[in-house]
Amino acid sequence: MSISSILNIAKNAMFANQTSLQVTSNNIANVNTEGYAKQEAVFEEGVPVSTIAGLLGSGVKISEIVAYYDKYIEKMITDKNTTLEQQKTAEQYFTRIESILNEDNSNLTQDVVDFFNSWQELSTDPANTSNRLAVVVNGQQLSSKIRFMYSQLKSLQTDANNNIKQEVDRINRITSSIAELNQKIFESSSGGEGVNKYINERTNLLKELSAKMDIISFEDSEGRLTIMTSGGKPLVDSSLSWDLEAHVNDDGMYSIRWLGGAGTTYDITNEINGGSINALVSIRDTYIPEFVDSLDGLAKGIIEEVNELHTTAYNLYGQTGVNFFNDITEYYAKDIDLTDDIKNDIKMVATSSSSTNLYDNDIALGIAALGDSTIFDGGQSSAVTYITSIISKAGEYTKQAEDLASFNEDTMTILQQERESVSGVSLDEEMANLIKYQYAFQASARLFNVADALFQSLLDIQ
Amino acid sequence: MIRVTDKLRFDTFKQNLMYIQKSIARNQDMVSAGKKILDPSDDSVVFSKNVEIQATKQLDVQFQRNLGRAKTLNSLYETSLTQISDLLAKAEEIAVSATSETSTAETRRYASEEIKGIIEHLVTVANSKLGNTYIFSGKKLTTTAFTLNADYTVDFNGSNDVQQIYVDAGERSDLGLSGNGVFYTNDAYAYYGNSYTGSVYSNSYYKTDNSRFLVNITGAGVPGTATYQYSTDGGTTWNGSDLTTATISATASQYVIDGTNNKIVFNDGTSDYTVTIGPGTYTADGLAAAIKAGMEGATAAADSYSVTYDAATGKFAIRNDDNAANPGTVTLKWSDANSTAAGILGFDTVDKEIGKGKTINGDYLGGMFIDGAGVANSTNKGTKMVFGATGTLAADDKFLDEISAFDVLKKLKDGLESDDTDTISETLRDLKIVMEEVEKNLVETGTFGNQIDSLINEKSDRATLYDEITAEMMDSDLGQLTVDFNTLTNTYQALIYAMSKMQSMTILNYLK
Numbered sequence: 001m002s003i004s005s006i007l008n009i010a011k012n013a014m015f016a017n018q019t020s021l022q023v024t025s026n027n028i029a030n031v032n033t034e035g036y037a038k039q040e041a042v043f044e045e046g047v048p049v050s051t052i053a054g055l056l057g058s059g060v061k062i063s064e065i066v067a068y069y070d071k072y073i074e075k076m077i078t079d080k081n082t083t084l085e086q087q088k089t090a091e092q093y094f095t096r097i098e099s100i101l102n103e104d105n106s107n108l109t110q111d112v113v114d115f116f117n118s119w120q121e122l123s124t125d126p127a128n129t130s131n132r133l134a135v136v137v138n139g140q141q142l143s144s145k146i147r148f149m150y151s152q153l154k155s156l157q158t159d160a161n162n163n164i165k166q167e168v169d170r171i172n173r174i175t176s177s178i179a180e181l182n183q184k185i186f187e188s189s190s191g192g193e194g195v196n197k198y199i200n201e202r203t204n205l206l207k208e209l210s211a212k213m214d215i216i217s218f219e220d221s222e223g224r225l226t227i228m229t230s231g232g233k234p235l236v237d238s239s240l241s242w243d244l245e246a247h248v249n250d251d252g253m254y255s256i257r258w259l260g261g262a263g264t265t266y267d268i269t270n271e272i273n274g275g276s277i278n279a280l281v282s283i284r285d286t287y288i289p290e291f292v293d294s295l296d297g298l299a300k301g302i303i304e305e306v307n308e309l310h311t312t313a314y315n316l317y318g319q320t321g322v323n324f325f326n327d328i329t330e331y332y333a334k335d336i337d338l339t340d341d342i343k344n345d346i347k348m349v350a351t352s353s354s355s356t357n358l359y360d361n362d363i364a365l366g367i368a369a370l371g372d373s374t375i376f377d378g379g380q381s382s383a384v385t386y387i388t389s390i391i392s393k394a395g396e397y398t399k400q401a402e403d404l405a406s407f408n409e410d411t412m413t414i415l416q417q418e419r420e421s422v423s424g425v426s427l428d429e430e431m432a433n434l435i436k437y438q439y440a441f442q443a444s445a446r447l448f449n450v451a452d453a454l455f456q457s458l459l460d461i462q
Numbered sequence: 463m464i465r466v467t468d469k470l471r472f473d474t475f476k477q478n479l480m481y482i483q484k485s486i487a488r489n490q491d492m493v494s495a496g497k498k499i500l501d502p503s504d505d506s507v508v509f510s511k512n513v514e515i516q517a518t519k520q521l522d523v524q525f526q527r528n529l530g531r532a533k534t535l536n537s538l539y540e541t542s543l544t545q546i547s548d549l550l551a552k553a554e555e556i557a558v559s560a561t562s563e564t565s566t567a568e569t570r571r572y573a574s575e576e577i578k579g580i581i582e583h584l585v586t587v588a589n590s591k592l593g594n595t596y597i598f599s600g601k602k603l604t605t606t607a608f609t610l611n612a613d614y615t616v617d618f619n620g621s622n623d624v625q626q627i628y629v630d631a632g633e634r635s636d637l638g639l640s641g642n643g644v645f646y647t648n649d650a651y652a653y654y655g656n657s658y659t660g661s662v663y664s665n666s667y668y669k670t671d672n673s674r675f676l677v678n679i680t681g682a683g684v685p686g687t688a689t690y691q692y693s694t695d696g697g698t699t700w701n702g703s704d705l706t707t708a709t710i711s712a713t714a715s716q717y718v719i720d721g722t723n724n725k726i727v728f729n730d731g732t733s734d735y736t737v738t739i740g741p742g743t744y745t746a747d748g749l750a751a752a753i754k755a756g757m758e759g760a761t762a763a764a765d766s767y768s769v770t771y772d773a774a775t776g777k778f779a780i781r782n783d784d785n786a787a788n789p790g791t792v793t794l795k796w797s798d799a800n801s802t803a804a805g806i807l808g809f810d811t812v813d814k815e816i817g818k819g820k821t822i823n824g825d826y827l828g829g830m831f832i833d834g835a836g837v838a839n840s841t842n843k844g845t846k847m848v849f850g851a852t853g854t855l856a857a858d859d860k861f862l863d864e865i866s867a868f869d870v871l872k873k874l875k876d877g878l879e880s881d882d883t884d885t886i887s888e889t890l891r892d893l894k895i896v897m898e899e900v901e902k903n904l905v906e907t908g909t910f911g912n913q914i915d916s917l918i919n920e921k922s923d924r925a926t927l928y929d930e931i932t933a934e935m936m937d938s939d940l941g942q943l944t945v946d947f948n949t950l951t952n953t954y955q956a957l958i959y960a961m962s963k964m965q966s967m968t969i970l971n972y973l974k
Contacts, residue, residue, distance in 0.1 A: 395504075
């Protein structure tokens with residue numbers, strides 16, 4: 001045992017406490033960093049030296065810098081995040097669908113009733129020109145409204161479709177980054193602040209990836225993360241990553257393909273069962289088409305039933321066989337419109353089944369009666385009940401998505417709190433640590449003075 | 463023990479803050495909208511129900527508008543009918559005065575000018591318009607209802623049937639009156655100068671246009687043997703073959719039964735039966751007996767029915783006898799396509815029920831149709847003309863199947879011009895008939911006006927009820943919302959205060 005040992009011990013102690021101070025400073029600096037796990041320098045007693053007096057300690061050293069990180073909680077958060085983002089995305093889109101279909105915004109029911117009411121008004125006085133004009137105006141208003149709602153729904157569908165592409169691009173960037181981080185973590189396998197930084201970063205990326213699609217992930221003994229799709233397609237394995245592609249189908253919609261390399265691709269669209277992509281695909285392919293079909297059904301019913309009666313009637317020119325709406329056979333909601341004949345000349349509006357009395361009103365009455373006839377849903381619903389069933393369905397879907405999003409948010413909050421409890425930084429704790437390490441550093445520095453004094457004492461011996 | 467980190471504290475504070483802010487925003491939305499259900503997702507069932515109720519209200523508004531038009535039209539009818547009634551009353555006064563002993567040929571001539579004026583005025587009233595439509599034209603809205611000819615005959619150009627409007631969901635009502643219904647009656651009209659002094663009866667229950675049958679006696683004789691031809695164009699063309707006149711006599715052989723009009727489908731209270739009357743020519747009494755025998759023979763049990771013909775009214779009657787064997791209510795299924803005898807027996811093609819011990823009378827005259835057919839068709843339009851049991855028909859006697867007020871006034875004018883007091887006296891009887899028709903229409907118009915008011919009020923009441931229902935379902939309780947708002951803002955303030963206090967509880971505040 002020598003004075004230099006004391007110096008060594010002092011040096012190691014100072015270094016250890018200085019490192020701890022640095023770690024504590026890092027914790028304080030990252031108190032608000034999302035996904036940061038509190039770190040701590042682990043002190044370990046130096047290897048004791050054997051002396052004639054027995055084993056003598058050789059001070060302290062930092063064995064490792066550990067991050068307070070609970071893999072189980074992180075896994076639960078990752079898994080819950082998939083569901084949460086799926087529901088939040090669904091909620092966001094259903095809210096928009098609800099807004100489109102909400103009667104307070106669309107006034108669709110009102111327009112339908114106004115249209116058929118205008119036929120009633122016309123039936124009370126078929127010789128009145130303004131009544132005829134009202135039928136045309138209300139018909140145009142109704143057609144325009146249906147087309148507008150159709151275009152809004154399709155626009156939302158396009159938006160969802162475009163978002164799928166963006167999500168796929170982001171997934172590719174994430175998986176590529178995770179592969180790089182895997183390599184860095186592997187190379188920094190000795191531990192330290194650096195590897196913890198990489199681990200935090202990778203954890204955040206994993207969480208972001210889990211928000212977009214459901215994944216399977218596990219870590220190997222070297223700390224490298226392997227990520228697969230729920231269908232078993234690899235996305236990341238060690239330092240390798242596989243890309244996904246948003247492939248444009250014939251209908252202009254994106255399908256998601258896994259690129260296996262060497263030209264192999266695999267359509268995994270239907271294998272994605274969670275995350276925002278799943279919600280976007282469901283909204284795009286199932287729910288919006290459902291509402292578009294319903295709107296189509298409404299338009300089809302109105303066009304066919306009104307035309308069926310109108311073509312049997314005689315207009316003021318004595319002509320018959322004139323359609324009121326354009327006679328179309330598909331895309332009813334997209335293309336519903338009055339015929340040019342009707343739009344350009346109100347005398348083409350026909351009210352009478354008699355070629356000798358063009359001002360009779362029996363056809364007008366018949367068309368007016370369609371307003372509350374059960375001509376939709378296979379004869380089960382009138383126009384109003386058909387529309388309210390659509391509105392009700394949108395409301396139910398939205399409520400369900402809101403409730404699920406809320407539930408999952410609450411669950412996520414609990415998990416986040418648990419994570420914070422384990423991995424979060426408490427400034428009070430860190431300040432206490434700061435003081436502790438500061439005193440220890442000062443005490444270690446004092447050791448130098450003592451060792452120096454001892455040297456001086458030796459040197460002073462004559 | 464859970465560690466509470468700074469992030470945890472701030473995140474919790476932010477979440478709670480957001481939650482309260484969201485609640486306050488929601489509260490404000492409900493206050494400003496006055497509703498507690500703002501979106502379908504708030505309560506899809508209630509929201510949808512509200513939309514349906516609003517649509518129903520909107521529909522009711524249209525029904526009220528329809529009724530408003532009907533009310534306007536009805537008021538116009540009341541005014542017009544009152545004027546018509548007054549004019550006919552004036553004509554009656556003139557006719558009465560003209561038959562008095564103090565009247566002379568000259569005064570009658572002056573009176574005829576007054577009658578001309580009345581006819582002209584009547585035509586003007588009969589051609590009243592509401593907007594672009596003639597109110598007495600029936601369905602032919604833009605066709606001038608009546609045309610005054612140079613000889614003071616008046617032609618009706620409208621249609622007999624009238625348009626309908628919706629007064630409620632699935633419920634229609636006639637809108638207006640046809641000039642035919644006001645100025646014409648179903649009683650036959652005998653031309654002046656006819657030698658026949660007996661009664662003439664007619665009906666035209668199937669007709670929907672304004673055609674009239676002019677009957678000209680071609681072969682003189684008593685009713686039932688005299689012959690006639692008919693014209694539908696006022697005498698320009700005739701049907702071409704002589705037909706035998708019909709008489710109200712119960713014993714005249716004039717009911718020709720063949721394969722076109724020989725079946726009666728009925729239900730005796732348990733089962734359906736079909737009676738087939740044998741072909742031949744029957745008297746009214748004979749046909750009644752054949753029908754009775756047929757109905758009793760068709761049923762398995764000893765049912766008993768009475769079938770009679772009333773020579774005073776010219777109508778058949780069928781009775782479901784109060785007999786123990788009769789199962790119950792009998793239904794004459796005139797709407798059944800196989801029931802071909804309805805027309806000749808004078809029944810409408812609408813099913814008729816006869817309770818036990820009850821009798822139903824024919825809707826119209828029994829007998830052959832005016833074109834000699836045994837069933838109603840597009841030529842005869844369900845029209846019959848039947849003469850009394852007494853009197854003699856002379857060749858060239860002319861009759862119309864219905865009276866019009868204008869015909870009567872023309873007859874009166876001609877009678878006054880020719881100083882013919884007999885004709886003038888005849889018109890007094892006819893004037894009474896047409897005035898009664900106008901009066902009947904006036905009463906019906908008044909009744910309809912009351913019905914319209916009642917329907918309008920009903921819809922008003924319904925609108926109020928709907929408002930109450932939707933208010934209950936949708937409206938927010940402003941008092942409760944105000945309390946909630948106060949609670950939320952207090953909670954908000956408390957939260958912020960608590961957070962500010964927590965800020966001071968950190969070691970940083972104690973380190974120097």
